[in-house]
Amino acid sequence: xxxxxxxxxxxxxxxxxxxxxxxxxxxxxxxxxxxxxxxxxxxxxxxxxxxxxxxxxxxxxxxxxxxxxxxxxxxxxxxxxxxxxxxxxxxxxxxxxxxxxxxxxxxxxxxxxxxxxxxxxxxxxxxxxxxxxxxxxxxxxxxxxxxxxxxxxxxxxxxxxxxxxxxxxxxxxxxxxxxxxxxxxxxxxxxxxxxxxxxxxxxxxxxxxxxxxxxxxxxxxxxxxxxxxxxxxxxxxxxxxxxxxxxxxxxxxxxxxxxxxxxxxxxxxxxxxxxxxxxxxxxxxxxxxxxxxxxxxxxxxxxxxxxx
Numbered sequence: 532x533x534x535x536x537x538x539x540x541x542x543x544x545x546x547x548x549x550x551x552x553x554x555x556x557x558x559x560x561x562x563x564x565x566x567x568x569x570x571x572x573x574x575x576x577x578x579x580x581x582x583x584x585x586x587x588x589x590x591x592x593x594x595x596x597x598x599x600x601x602x603x604x605x606x607x608x609x610x611x612x613x614x615x616x617x618x619x620x621x622x623x624x625x626x627x628x629x630x631x632x633x634x635x636x637x638x639x640x641x642x643x644x645x646x647x648x649x650x651x652x653x654x655x656x657x658x659x660x661x662x663x664x665x666x667x668x669x670x671x672x673x674x675x676x677x678x679x680x681x682x683x684x685x686x687x688x689x690x691x692x693x694x695x696x697x698x699x700x701x702x703x704x705x706x707x708x709x710x711x712x713x714x715x716x717x718x719x720x721x722x723x724x725x726x727x728x729x730x731x732x733x734x735x736x737x738x739x740x741x742x743x744x745x746x747x748x749x750x751x752x753x754x755x756x757x758x759x760x761x762x763x764x765x766x767x768x769x770x771x772x773x774x775x776x777x778x779x780x781x782x783x784x785x786x787x788x789x790x791x792x793x794x795x796x797x798x799x800x801x802x803x804x805x806x807x808x809x810x811x812x813x814x815x816x817x818x819x820x821x822x823x824x825x826x827x828x829x830x831x832x833x834x835x836x837x838x839x
Contacts, residue, residue, distance in 0.1 A: 586619075589626030596625045612751045613675040614721065628668045635664025679721055680752045686719035687754050688787070690726070691780045699773040704766065705733055725750060739766060754783065 598606075603621060610620045639660035643653045690711050697707035712726035725746055732742040740763050747759040758779060765775045 586623055589630065590619050590622045591626070592629050593622030593624065593626035596629065598625070608748075608751075609672055609676055611749050612679065613672055614679055614724075624668065624672070628665050631667055632661050632665035635667075636661040676751070680750065682719070682721050683725070683750055683752050684754050686715065686722045687752075687758065688780060688783050690715055690719065690722055691758065691776055691783065695773055695776045695780060698776065704762065704772060705730065705739070725755075 598621070606621050606624065610616075610624060615624075636657065639657045643656045693711045693714060694707055697710050698704065702710060708726050709730045712723045712730065715726075716723040728749075729742045729746050732745060733739055737745075743759045743762055747756045761775050761779050762772070764770070765772045
C-alpha cells in the first residue's frame with residue numbers, strides 16, 4: 532500500500548510541475564501574443580505572474596511569524612550571502628519554511644497509517660516529517676551559500692589579474708573595480724554583481740574602506756576578506772597597489788594548486804570504503820562464484836553419498 536501512495540504522490544507532484552511550467556512557458560504567452568500582437572510582455576503589470584503571486588503568498592505568511600532580532604540578523608546574513616538582498620527576503624524565506632512544514636505534515640498524515648500501527652510511532656513520524664519540512668529550506672539555503680562562495684572563490688583570480696592590469700595601466704581603484712565588474716559580467720556574474728555594488732556604495736557617499744568591508748561581510752568568503760584587507764592596507768599606507776595585487780594573485784594560484792594536490796592525495800583514502808562495499812563483493816562474486824557453484828553441485832552430493 533505504501534509504495535502505491537508514494538508513487539501516486541510523486542506522480543501528482545511531477546504532473547503539477549510540468550503543467551504549471553507548460554502553462555507559463557507556452558500556453559499563456561501564446562494566447563496573449565495572439566490577442567495583442569506580441570506586445571504583451573511590455574504591457575503586463577508587475578506582480579501578475581504565477582511566480583509573483585506565489586512569492587506574495589509566501590511573504591504574507593512569513594510576515595505573521597514572530598522573529599527575534601538576533602534570528603533576523605542571522606537569517607538576513609545567510610540570505611545576503613546566498614545573493615538574496617531584497618527587503619522581503621526574510622518574510623518569503625519563512626513563508627517557504629511554513630508551507631514546507633505544512634506540506635510534509637499532510638504527507639505524514641497520509642502515510643503514517645501504512646508505516647506503523649503503533650500510536651507513539653505515528654506521533655514520532657508526524658513530528659519528524661513536520662520538522663524535516665521546516666528545516667529543509669535552511670539546509671537548502673546553506674547549500675546555496677556554499678555554492679555561491681565557491682563560485683566567488685573560483686572567479687577571484689581572474690578578477691584580480693584584470694584588477695592588476697587596470698591599476699598598472701593608470702586607473703584608480705574605484706575606476707578599476709568598475710571596469711573589472713563590467714568585463715567579467717558574462718563569465719563571473721556573481722563577482723561582477725558584488726564589485727558593482729561596491730562602486731554603487733562609493734558613489735552614494737560611503738568611504739572606500741567601508742564599502743570594501745561591506746563586500747567582505749556580504750559574501751563571507753575568506754579569499755575576498757584577504758583581498759579586502761590588502762586593498763585597505765595599500766590604500767591606507769600608500770604602498771604600490773599593483774605590486775600588492777600581483778603578489779596576492781600569485782598566492783591565490785599557489786593556494787589553489789595546493790588545495791588540488793591535497794584533494795588528490797585524499798582520493799586513495801576516500802576510495803577505500805566504496806571499494807570495500809561495492810567493488811570487492813562484485814569481484815569476489817565473479818572470481819569465487821563459479822567455484823562455489825561447482826562445490827554445491829558436485830562436492831556436496833559426493834559427500835552425502837560417502838556418508839551412506
